[in-house]
């Protein structure tokens with residue numbers, strides 16, 4: 001393992017678990033990680049919720065999901081349900097079945113109307129009073145690109161509030177982005 005792989009391995013097994021627990025992920029919960037890629041958040045989420053909890057890891061990229069599956073096997077994590085979609089924002093999960101939704105470094109792929117559909121789908125699957133945590137990477141001033149490049153953190157906060165979520169906190173720290181750690185802020189809301 002090279003140094004970067006070691007850093008990400010430590011993130012997934014230790015710091016990422018602490019980070020998710022700090023934002024409110026608890027034992028036995030059901031977590032949805034939308035746009036999970038290779039699982040830099042799904043793996044720590046699976047550890048944080050324990051073997052009676054569940055993590056739904058959704059992505060359209062089969063190759064990335066294969067890597068996530070291999071990691072889950074090597075860590076003996078049996079509570080990650082990997083779902084390959086075709087890029088749609090509809091969630092094939094039951095109403096009020098999820099305790100937390102993670103939208104991490106994925107919003108920039110979606111135009112405003114699609115983001116609103118995604119928030120609405122998240123709202124449908126979340127239980128009352130549950131958590132949606134958003135890492136809006138690629139906003140203005142933070143490597144801006146794609147559909148978020150002209151938006152500020154406050155703009156993202158506002159559109160999520162307009163979709164019916166109640167803002168709870170901004171949580172900043174050294175967190176995973178792509179395949180390394182960077183300083184970033186997540187926005188947490190309650191349904």
Ligand SMILES: C[S@@+](CC[C@H](N)C(=O)[O-])C[C@H]1O[C@@H](n2cnc3c(N)ncnc32)[C@H](O)[C@@H]1O
Nearest residue numbers: 035036037040059060061087088104105106109
């Ligand atoms: C930049 S990665 C972020 C991965 C992970 N959330 C993280 O923060 O480490 C974005 C991921 O979202 C996935 N993605 C983008 N649009 C999607 C869609 N409509 N449905 C499912 N996955 C999508 C991409 O395939 C990619 O793996």
